Every structure is written in C-alpha cells, then in structure tokens.
Amino acid sequence: MLLYNALSLLSLSSFAFAESKSASAECTNLTVQVKVNAPSHPVLMPVLENGYQAVAFLLAATGRDAPVDPSGLLGPPVNISKTFSISAQYCSPSSQSKKSSVVQILTHGLGFDKSYWSFGNATYNYVEAATGAGYATLSYDRLGTGLSDKPDSYTIIQSPIELAVLVGLTELLKSGDLHPSIPVPAKIAHVGHSYGSVLSNALAASRPDLSDGIVLTGFSHNSTYERWWEISTGFNLARENQPARFQGWSSGYMTWGNKYYNQYGFLKYPFFDPAVLEYSEAHKWPFTVGELLTMALLPLASPGFTKPVLLMAASSDLIFCGGDCYGIVDGPDSLSPSVFPNAKPFEAYIQPNSGHGMNLHYNASGWYGVVSAFLATNGL
Ligand SMILES: *[C@@H]1O[C@H](CO)[C@@H](O)[C@H](O)[C@H]1NC(C)=O
Ligand SMILES: *[C@@H]1O[C@H](CO)[C@@H](O)[C@H](O)[C@H]1NC(C)=O
Ligand SMILES: *[C@@H]1O[C@H](CO)[C@@H](O)[C@H](O)[C@H]1NC(C)=O
Ligand SMILES: *[C@@H]1O[C@H](CO)[C@@H](O)[C@H](O)[C@H]1NC(C)=O
Numbered sequence: 001m002l003l004y005n006a007l008s009l010l011s012l013s014s015f016a017f018a019e020s021k022s023a024s025a026e027c028t029n030l031t032v033q034v035k036v037n038a039p040s041h042p043v044l045m046p047v048l049e050n051g052y053q054a055v056a057f058l059l060a061a062t063g064r065d066a067p068v069d070p071s072g073l074l075g076p077p078v079n080i081s082k083t084f085s086i087s088a089q090y091c092s093p094s095s096q097s098k099k100s101s102v103v104q105i106l107t108h109g110l111g112f113d114k115s116y117w118s119f120g121n122a123t124y125n126y127v128e129a130a131t132g133a134g135y136a137t138l139s140y141d142r143l144g145t146g147l148s149d150k151p152d153s154y155t156i157i158q159s160p161i162e163l164a165v166l167v168g169l170t171e172l173l174k175s176g177d178l179h180p181s182i183p184v185p186a187k188i189a190h191v192g193h194s195y196g197s198v199l200s201n202a203l204a205a206s207r208p209d210l211s212d213g214i215v216l217t218g219f220s221h222n223s224t225y226e227r228w229w230e231i232s233t234g235f236n237l238a239r240e241n242q243p244a245r246f247q248g249w250s251s252g253y254m255t256w257g258n259k260y261y262n263q264y265g266f267l268k269y270p271f272f273d274p275a276v277l278e279y280s281e282a283h284k285w286p287f288t289v290g291e292l293l294t295m296a297l298l299p300l301a302s303p304g305f306t307k308p309v310l311l312m313a314a315s316s317d318l319i320f321c322g323g324d325c326y327g328i329v330d331g332p333d334s335l336s337p338s339v340f341p342n343a344k345p346f347e348a349y350i351q352p353n354s355g356h357g358m359n360l361h362y363n364a365s366g367w368y369g370v371v372s373a374f375l376a377t378n379g380l
C-alpha cells in the first residue's frame with residue numbers, strides 16, 4: 001500500500017472562464033491547472049493492439065484463474081510531477097444564504113463526465129437541486145473525460161493520480177486560488193458517484209483535513225460483484241465502439257457494447273426513461289486500463305475522518321451489490337461502518353427503485369432531498 005498522506009502536492013491555477021445564469025444558479029466554467037506529484041505504476045502487459053487482445057485481457061482478468069489482486073500487472077511506482085488542465089464548473093446559488101459558503105465538490109464515475117451532475121432538466125439535475133437548496137457546487141471532468149487532459153491511459157490515468165487531482169483541486173478551492181471570483185468556502189463537502197465515490201472515500205482516508213463531510217452515492221464497500229460489470233462491458237475499445245467520437249484514441253480507453261449493456265450496468269427497468277438511456281449512451285465517456293488496474297491501490301479505511309459520512313446506495317446496484325443492496329449496505333453485515341469508525345455520524349441510505357446510475361432514474365430528485373437533509377442536519 002502506498003502512503004498517500006506522504007504525497008506532496010503543489011498547486012497553481014490559471015484559467016479561462018465563461019459565465020452563465022439559470023433560475024437557481026450562477027455558473028462559471030473554468031479551466032484549472034492542477035499540479036500533481038503522485039505515483040505512476042508501470043503496466044507490465046503489452047499495450048493492446050486490437051479488440052481481440054482486449055477481450056483476451058478481459059478473460060485473463062476475470063476468468064477462473066484470474067488473480068484476485070490485479071496489482072501483479074504493475075511494476076514498482078515512479079513519482080511523476082505533472083500539471084494537468086482540468087475542466088471544471090463552479091455554480092453558486094442566486095440568492096445568498098448561510099449555506100452558499102458550503103461548497104460541494106462533485107466527482108463523477110466511470111462512463112460519464114461532469115455533466116452527470118446536471119444531466120438534463122430539473123428531473124435529472126443535481127447541481128440545480130443543490131444550488132436550489134443553497135449550496136455552491138464544483139464539478140469537474142476527471143482525467144480522460146470531457147474537456148480535461150487525456151494523458152496516457154495506461155500509466156497516467158491511474159487511480160492514485162486521479163486522487164491527487166481531487167486533492168489538488170480541493171486545496172486550490174480551500175486556499176482561494178481557484179479563481180479570483182470564487183471565495184474561500186467556510187466548509188467543503190465531497191460528493192461522489194461510483195468511482196467518484198471511491199476517490200472521495202480515498203480523500204477522506206488520506207487527507208481527512210481537506211473535507212467537512214462525505215457523500216458516497218452509487219457505492220458500497222463490497223467489491224465482489226464488480227467483475228460482473230467488467231464482464232458485461234466486453235472491454236470494447238472505445239475507438240471501435242464509437243469511432244465518430246473516439247477515432248485515434250489509445251487502446252487503453254474502453255467502453256461497453258451498446259445501450260443494453262449500459263442499462264445492465266447502470267439502470268433499473270422500468271424506473272428510467274428510454275430517451276435518457278439513449279442520450280447517456282450517445283454521450284458516454286470511456287474508462288481506462290490504468291484506472292481498473294490501480295483502483296485497489298486506493299486507501300479506503302478512514303479512521304482519521306471524524307466528520308459526517310452518508311453512504312447513498314441504489315437499491316438495485318449491479319456493480320456494488322450484484323443487483324440488490326439490501327443486506328449489503330444496511331444491516332449487520334455492512335462493511336462500511338468499520339471503514340469510517342469515527343465518522344460523526346455515519347449513515348447508510350438505500351434509494352428505492354434505482355440502479356447504479358442513480359441520477360438517471362425518474363426519482364433522482366428523491367435522493368437529492370435525502371442528501372440535502374443529511375448535510376443540513378449535520379451542520380453543512
Ligand atoms: C515518491 O514520493 C514519496 C512521497 O514524497 C516518497 O516517500 C517516495 O520515496 C518516492 N518514491 C520514489 C521511488 O522516489
Ligand atoms: C459551460 O460548459 C458546459 C459544458 O460543460 C456548456 O454546456 C455551457 O454552454 C458552458 N457555458 C458557457 C457560458 O460557456
Ligand atoms: C424533463 O424532461 C422529460 C422528458 O425528457 C419530461 O418527461 C419531464 O417532465 C421533464 N421534467 C421537468 C421537471 O421538466
Ligand atoms: C459481499 O456481499 C455478499 C452478499 O451479501 C457476501 O456474501 C460477501 O461476503 C460480501 N463480501 C465481503 C467482502 O464482505
């Protein structure tokens with residue numbers, strides 16, 4: 001295991017920005033330069049040359065003889081020092097309130113970019129709900145997605161480096177160096193979805209000083225079923241699957257086959273609009289070989305985190321619960337309370353009638369309300 005609290009992070013910011021207003025929020029688009037020092041792990045397998053090799057890799061990674069721990073495919077880490085260009089959006093509520101000095105940093109999961117958090121009209125718009133409830137939000141495109149940098153998908157788009165980006169962004173926000181128009185927040189909450197929850201949890205584990213509260217959506221600490229999702233994707237090369245968008249991209253960028261595999265991994269029928277599935281399939285973003293191989297390197301145990309933690313799971317989450325979160329996320333067998341033994345408080349909630357892609361279901365606003373109420377009740 002690596003010691004992430006030993007990471008040294010230097011951050012600088014420069015920016016280009018554009019502003020827009022909606023009913024509940026004023027939003028600023030930012031391009032933030034985040035300087036990161038973090039470990040990069042050499043990948044000891046040859047770069048995939050074609051789709052056949054990608055499928056062979058999937059079988060090797062998930063078959064009967066597959067190693068439980070994929071870190072055997074990684075060499076000893078080398079520290080890298082790089083500055084990444086990260087596309088972010090800061091939204092503040094139109095009417096100022098006590099809560100507008102609380103900023104929620106939103107980290108999206110695999111398959112999306114930051115638009116996950118403002119997916120469509122008010123039915124699917126977490127940012128609008130959060131700003132409507134008085135909070136400011138900072139969403140960003142993770143490395144390899146949206147308008148952010150797309151460095152090497154094997155050796156640089158790796159989980160510890162993505163954690164360092166989240167740490168770096170948080171430090172810039174906290175020190176008031178994100179942008180001259182963005183004030184230093186009174187408090188910062190980290191809200192993740194799926195892989196974004198893994199990163200937010202890892203921030204609480206490695207830099208508990210940087211967060212005043214964590215909300216982990218589309219997540220559990222049981223990784224037994226992640227393989228089911230990996231298998232369902234078929235490790236399609238993104239450049240073959242959507243050549244119109246990803247032609248020429250490295251073979252380390254992968255995706256699932258079509259909208260039905262998207263449904264299998266992300267949505268619970270019939271609690272979603274087929275038009276939303278079509279849209280999310282057409283606008284999906286790839287995940288990387290580097291992310292998959294290094295996810296287990298992130299520290300999750302967070303005994304040093306003493307702030308509020310909400311685990312917001314989807315009732316029918318495939319990836320984190322094998323399609324049924326009852327008994328995994330709630331009840332005596334849940335692993336999560338022991339990950340956050342000192343959180344005050346730790347709470348778990350299961351959103352009914354939802355698959356893993358919680359923001360893409362008809363009742364998304366139901367869980368928005370639970371998150372806002374949890375934060376407000378706990379002083380955020
Ligand atoms: C990488 O950086 C960490 C933290 O600064 C340090 O502890 C470690 O020794 C470095 N590793 C190498 C291989 O230089
Ligand atoms: C901000 O970025 C989003 C995409 O992330 C885009 O839809 C929107 O038009 C941009 N706003 C402005 C004012 O440029
Ligand atoms: C959002 O759009 C969908 C159609 O895509 C519509 O059914 C729904 O009523 C809209 N919701 C709101 C709050 O406007
Ligand atoms: C994950 O959940 C399943 C079903 O409840 C259980 O059998 C398994 O032991 C859990 N895994 C861990 C690591 O607790």
Ligand SMILES: *[C@@H]1O[C@H](CO)[C@@H](O)[C@H](O)[C@H]1NC(C)=O
Nearest residue numbers: 351352353363365366367370
């Ligand atoms: C919508 O979500 C809220 C909050 O979790 C829940 O109380 C309500 O029962 C849900 N409604 C449906 C129809 O699932």
